[in-house]
Each structure stands twice: as C-alpha cells, then as structure tokens.
Amino acid sequence: MTENFRKLYAAAEGLRVYRAPGRVNLIGEHTDYNLGFVCPVALQLATYVAAAPSAGGKLRIHSEHHGETREFDAGAIAGLQPQQHWTDYPIGVAQQLVRAGFAIAPANLLIRSTVPEGSGLSSSAALEVSSALAFLNGRVLAPLELARLCQRAEREFVGMPCGIMDQYISVFGQENTAVEIDCRSLEHRDVRLPGGIAFMAVNTMVKHALAGSAYKERVAECAEAAARMQVASLRDATPEQVESAGLPDPVLRRARHVVTEDGRVERFIQAAARGDLAAMGKLLVESHRSLQHDYEVSCPELDFLVDAALGIPGVIGSRMTGGGFGGCTVTMLRPDAAVRFQTEIGRAYQKQFGVAPQIYECQPSTGAGEWKDVAAIPAAR
Ligand code: GLA
Numbered sequence: 001m002t003e004n005f006r007k008l009y010a011a012a013e014g015l016r017v018y019r020a021p022g023r024v025n026l027i028g029e030h031t032d033y034n035l036g037f038v039c040p041v042a043l044q045l046a047t048y049v050a051a052a053p054s055a056g057g058k059l060r061i062h063s064e065h066h067g068e069t070r071e072f073d074a075g076a077i078a079g080l081q082p083q084q085h086w087t088d089y090p091i092g093v094a095q096q097l098v099r100a101g102f103a104i105a106p107a108n109l110l111i112r113s114t115v116p117e118g119s120g121l122s123s124s125a126a127l128e129v130s131s132a133l134a135f136l137n138g139r140v141l142a143p144l145e146l147a148r149l150c151q152r153a154e155r156e157f158v159g160m161p162c163g164i165m166d167q168y169i170s171v172f173g174q175e176n177t178a179v180e181i182d183c184r185s186l187e188h189r190d191v192r193l194p195g196g197i198a199f200m201a202v203n204t205m206v207k208h209a210l211a212g213s214a215y216k217e218r219v220a221e222c223a224e225a226a227a228r229m230q231v232a233s234l235r236d237a238t239p240e241q242v243e244s245a246g247l248p249d250p251v252l253r254r255a256r257h258v259v260t261e262d263g264r265v266e267r268f269i270q271a272a273a274r275g276d277l278a279a280m281g282k283l284l285v286e287s288h289r290s291l292q293h294d295y296e297v298s299c300p301e302l303d304f305l306v307d308a309a310l311g312i313p314g315v316i317g318s319r320m321t322g323g324g325f326g327g328c329t330v331t332m333l334r335p336d337a338a339v340r341f342q343t344e345i346g347r348a349y350q351k352q353f354g355v356a357p358q359i360y361e362c363q364p365s366t367g368a369g370e371w372k373d374v375a376a377i378p379a380a381r
Contacts, residue, residue, distance in 0.1 A: 001377045009108040020129035020368035021046040022115035023169045028265040032163025034234040035184035037265040042173020044365045047113040047126035051134040074106040090131035092157025118207040120327020125166035147171040173367035194275040198335040199362035204301035207326040225255035234258045253294035281317025288319035297324030305329040308348045
C-alpha cells in the first residue's frame with residue numbers, strides 16, 4: 001500500500017494508516033433505529049486509509065476500488081454538497097469533523113478495502129470510520145463520539161437514515177466476541193460465543209434497487225407505529241401492545257417484527273450463555289422468517305440461501321443480515337461442516353442464479369484504530 005501511495009502522490013512523508021472493520025450482524029435486524037438491541041460482530045474484512053500531510057491546501061482522496069482520485073480544497077469542506085459519489089462518505093465525515101471543531105488539514109489519502117461493497121457487511125461505516133481517523137490523524141475524539149459523528153455524516157450528507165449499529169461496532173468491535181449494543185443507552189456488553197460453532201457470511205452478489213427507498217419507508221412505518229401507540233420509540237412497546245393497538249397493515253407487521261426481534265436478541269444471548277446451540281439456531285431462523293414475511297426486506301436470493309443452508313448437514317441456523325434486499329446471509333454451523341457447506345451452498349446458488357456467491361468466514365475482530373503494520377495490509381478484494 002505504501003508503494004501505491006508513493007506512485008500516486010510521489011512522496012509518503014509522515015504516512016499513517018487507519019483501519020476500520022465491516023461487520024456481520026448475528027441477530028437484531030432493523031431494531032437499531034427503533035432504539036432496541038443488536039448483536040453484531042466486527043469482521044477481519046476492513047477498510048484501510050493511508051494518509052500523509054500535503055502542501056498546497058488540497059485534500060486528495062484516491063480509492064483503489066474505484067480507480068479514481070478526487071481533489072478538494074481542504075479549507076472549503078464545510079460548504080460542499082453531496083454528489084451521489086463514493087467521496088460523499090469521507091467528505092460527509094470531514095464536514096462533521098469541521099462542525100465539531102476539527103479543521104481538515106491538506107492531505108493525500110489512499111483508500112483500500114477488503115469489505116465487499118454493497119454486500120450488507122457495512123462497507124459504508126468502515127469507510128466513514130477509517131476516514132474519520134485519517135482526518136483526525138492522532139487528534140483524540142471519544143470512541144462513542146466518533147461512532148455518532150460517522151452516523152450523522154451518513155444520515156445528513158449521504159442521506160441514508162441509518163441507525164447506530166454499523167458505525168458503533170466498527171469502533172467498538174472485539175476479538176473473539178460478539179457485542180450486544182443497547183441502541184438507546186448506547187452502552188454495550190461482550191457476548192461470549194460458545195465453542196464448537198462458526199459463522200459464515202454468504203454473499204448473494206446482488207443489491208436490489210429497492211434497498212435505499214424501502215429502508216426509508218421502514219423507518220417511517222416504525223415511526224408511525226410508535227406515534228399511533230403514543231410511545232417514544234418501538235423500544236417502549238411490548239408484543240401485546242402492538243397486537244392490541246389496532247395498527248393498520250403493513251404497519252402492524254413492521255412493529256411486530258421489531259418488538260419480537262428485540263426479544264429474540266435477548267433470548268439468543270441467554271442461549272449463547274448456556275451453550276444451547278439448537279436454541280440459538282432456531283432464533284436465527286425465526287428472525288429470518290420475521291424479516292421475510294412481516295418486515296418484508298428479504299428477497300428471493302436471500303430466502304434461497306437460507307433455505308439451502310438449512311438443508312446442509314452441520315448447519316445450526318441461518319438468516320439474512322444487514323439492511324436486506326440483497327447482500328449476505330449469516331449461517332451458524334459446526335466448524336467441521338464448513339468445507340462441505342461452502343461447496344454445497346456455492347453449487348446450489350450457482351445452479352439457481354448463475355452466479356458464484358462469495359463466502360466469508362466471520363472471525364470476530366477488533367474495532368477501528370491506527371494500523372501500525374503498514375507492510376502487512378491485506379490485498380484489496
Ligand atoms: C443497515 C443500517 C443499520 C441497520 C441495518 C438493519 O445496515 O445501516 O443501521 O439499520 O441496516 O439492521
């Protein structure tokens with residue numbers, strides 16, 4: 001990466017590299033913007049931003065993935081408008097940093113990512129958080145503020161009304177454990193996963209056009225349900241309340257998903273604590289069915305992957321993960337079934353849809369920070 005940096009920008013004086021991971025959410029989907037619970041894992045797949053100060057007042061950003069460099073006046077970031085372009089993520093973050101009192105210094109940036117874009121593994125948050133660290137370049141911002149600032153960039157600049165999960169786990173990820181986040185108090189606790197299980201993400205390789213608009217629609221439907229029940233958010237409603245509130249369809253089914261999903265997160269964590277793998281797997285499948293039928297954010301490709309996974313020996317549970325309408329499923333399985341799982345699911349999906357799905361091992365990794373081992377940055381995907 002240093003070599004690429006020199007090729008692009010001629011010099012690499014003062015180069016530092018920052019890393020922020022993508023994530024896979026084990027359970028708790030579409031609950032974060034309802035201030036409920038989520039249980040994600042930070043992945044080894046991550047975005048790396050190499051940055052070095054530059055002379056001449058310019059901020060240059062190069063993406064290896066897009067093979068493109070864009071140039072901005074470092075002193076004029078505050079006035080920029082979104083361009084519906086990949087630079088909206090780093091520029092949105094830079095603008096939030098300016099608002100928070102951190103001047104953006106002229107610099108050259110090089111972005112490399114191993115988080116597949118559009119895969120539902122949160123390449124956006126990985127880019128936001130790694131860019132924020134590169135802009136800060138050693139200046140200190142409290143971790144929770146970092147996550148919130150990146151979420152604001154996505155909501156206000158990119159225009160996606162997302163919850164806090166992706167940015168939060170990218171900052172607070174832990175090796176060897178999943179993390180339960182309370183999206184209202186913004187506190188978290190480690191969730192030790194029992195031995196004898198592995199998680200694999202399988203990529204449908206599709207992202208349907210509906211993803212953005214339907215997400216906004218779901219956020220609005222949840223707000224409507226909360227308003228009709230006169231609660232601040234769906235976090236405050238019980239399943240009984242939702243069923244008896246006289247909500248119209250589809251608002252009733254949306255609210256039902258959210259409140260039952262919050263319950264599933266708690267039960268999943270309890271099952272993990274007592275090593276009850278069968279109960280964990282069952283909850284994953286229930287979560288998927290609820291997203292498929294009540295929340296309606298799944299798609300034929302995701303449903304196929306879940307159903308196919310459940311027919312493979314050694315699989316304990318499977319569900320879609322992330323926003324939906326494409327992206328990945330996450331499957332819990334016995335480690336010794338992993339090789340067979342990859343072969344069989346790959347073959348079945350290829351036969352059905354004519355595309356080979358990418359498959360990623362979900363090894364819980366650490367959250368964002370400076371990456372000191374500049375020589376050992378993984379090659380881009
Ligand atoms: C996207 C959003 C998250 C969350 C998930 C669904 O990844 O960025 O905030 O809402 O969808 O759980």
